[in-house]
Amino acid sequence: MNKVYIALQDNDVSRYIVEAIEADNPDVKVQYQPAMIRIENDLQLTIKRETVEEKIGRDWDVQELHLSLITLGGNVDEDEDAFTLSWNQ
């Protein structure tokens, strides 16, 4: 199965983002490596603004993701409510 992935810097904001990812994508695999967190999933992975806001307790703009992002794999679809990575098959 094709895997999409995203890597985030290991910092405080990322911890909330990872929590949100785990809540919305129950099957994700999270790996902690030096200074970074790598998250992968089969075919699709979504980061929802609402869930991140719930975890972090403040307004959170999806574009803020760029402050913590290291790399990703998959087709990107970004709008004001969510950031999604996907492969078509």
Place this chain on the structure above:
Amino acid sequence: MAAKKLNMKDKYKMLTRDLDWEFSYQDRKEAFPYEEYEGIKITDWSKWEDPFRLTMDAYWKYQAEKEKKLYAIFDAFAQNNGHLNISDPRYVNALKVFLGGVTPVEYQAYQGFAHVGRQFGGVGARVACQMQSIDELRHVQTQIHAMSHYNKFFDGLHNWNGMQDKVWYMSVPTSFFHDARSSGPFEFLLAISFSFEYVLTNLLFVPFMSGAAYNGDMATVTFGFSSQSDEARHMTLGLEVIKFLLEQHEDNVPIVQKWVDKWFWRGTRVLGIVSMMMDYMLPNKVMSWREAWEIYFEQAGGALFKDLARYGIKPPKYVDIATAQMDHMSHQTWWNFYNFGEAAGFHTWIPSDKELDWLSEKYPQTFDKYYRPRWELAKKMEAEGKRFYSKGLPQLCNTCQVAMINTEVDDPTMLVYRSTEYKGEKYHFCSDGCHDIFVDEPEKFVQSWLPVHQILQGNCGGADLETVMREYYGMDVGVDNLDMKGSPDELRWKEWKSA
């Protein structure tokens, strides 16, 4: 009246995509003259999908925040003599290779993306390229600033910019980017955004930077990951570009496939130096080059090419050969630099016994059989006071300009020699991939500025290598080069640590 809420896509369209217009007074082809000569057919630029819809105000805001964090770390690093916290002074040699090899190509990316950011007829693609251009300038400058402190305490970093267009092994990354920049705008984008950024740069920036963290180098890991946060945008541009070209016209498919094949191969040759940084130059290991290749090329690239199959795009030609070579690449490359350590601008060394064991474990098929015996011999000779250096310089491949150290897949004791004749001259290659690239564009590759030939022809300011290194390269001979053992770098480190 309350204003209607605009969604991100519509807002971006109105603020950016609608800025351009249909020309009435000049031929639009005169304003964007390079769009057709490569044979690519664009029927409708408005079909371009913007991967990220960053307007300039958001760009300034987020980038300034990234820079604020980054420079706070640089300041703290310098003020606290952060260089004393690294795992081992040998590690700094990876930074010398990085500043000499990577920073100048980031500069070329800055120039190349400005060129396509001016020349594409579609405003969406143009703006994405312009943002990448200024991002690349950011990477150049943050890399210089991160290294600035190291330069004050270690040798071999001081003349990175004077050496970028002259030193024999630097012509590998330099010619790679010259090749891309001298191509048409679509090939440039396919080469850099797709093949390089999307398929290959993760191999440098992700595991190597994680390794920098693991070796106590706070400055480098911070700029590395901070750069990568831009890179994620750049990679996505790469994927959008290839999808856009493939969707625009079926005639684009074979052209794109040819570029995918060419630039994948060019890219893997450039990565030789990264493989050696990962396996030999990081004293504390995160993962082997082979493992990085599996995660970031075989798995990630595999998923990508499966996704692109619906357009009729196949995985790159010679991908099986490249993958087979990954069991050899770092060992051959480091051995080559160990041999030619007199003519390198950084220090080389024999791996410690613990490191040799790690390499044996990570490369069970190849290391003990082909490479460990060489190091055991080198160790013996060094113990006898006979550290050897190969004299002169190695022959270089006419396409990728890497030394001819590549071996046959079915017999790793045999060097690959391929050649062809063009207009009465003979040209040599390290691989079938490089041979094919030359044969497809001979008029381009007969222009290759081969550093070793140039020295022999007297074009580098001297007949003997030492004069060339001193005068033309601007190396501090006897200080920047030679073995790590006994180097001023090593002596100073011992002094600092004993004080």
Place this chain on the structure above:
Amino acid sequence: MSVEIKMATLEPVRHTFTQIAKRFGDKPASRYQEATYDIQAVTNFHYKPSWDPQHNLNDASRTAIQMADWYVLKDPRQFYYATYVASRARMQDNAENNYSFFEKRQLAERLSDEVKNKLIRLLVPLRHVEHTANLNNIYGVSVGFGTALTQALVYEGMDRLGIAQYLSRIGLILDGNTGTALEQAKQAWMEDSTWQRMRALCEELLVQKDWFEVLIAQDLVMDTLTADLYYRQFDCWLADQQAHDVTMLLEFMQEWQKDRDRWLDSTLKLVASESDSNRQQLLQWANHWSGKVAEALAPIAMELIDGDALSRSMDALATRLNKLGIK
């Protein structure tokens, strides 16, 4: 004792990079210096560009202007990427406050129809001119020479995109985010006789080959005239019409103009004083393009302010050229 020894052994081996030390001596260098001087490659270009086989990839001979050393063109603001984005982040923060305030208080509703129409028909279309300026500056980045100058051009290129986006937002504020004002403005740009000479001029600028000539035509001539017309004279006109609120939306452009001119003036003075042939070339370009820009702006200035507005702006340009030594 041991503290002193530690201090002594931690003395740096060198204070900066070799190429920086060659210019300024081996002493601690500024971040601007290390990130700017001599970082662009100068020799051994492998392949001729397929899109310009007469030149090397990096080639100073793509313009008629000649400099013994392109790195004398220091940016007085000493902008490198980090200081550039920090400056613009602060400016955009102010602008964001202004724009939000204007939107939240629905200040657009207090504008007369005359003012609104003028904004839509005569100010908002300027975003297409800014888009042209974006391309013209990025052109200089792509084929210009020396990091000192090209980095300032990339900052300006991105600034111009930002300004085009702010002007577009003014349109959206006026039409309640429906986009109708932007459509009307675009229609004016495409069809209105007032704008056609300006549009023709923008198209003409985009087919010029000498990047320094483009810089003179766009950043010096066109910008001096439009800035005087819009951000000085029109600003006053708005105040006279009790439409002060709108000037909040133009603050970014006004502050930007000042910041940019500090760099541009310093650069052009240095280029003009480098040699007589540079000075004459700059003068010839300035004369050639000021005629064309004046022609293009005449109908706009007339409608925007009055029949004398353009000649006031032309005076401002003449004064500036004189000050720069382009005479």
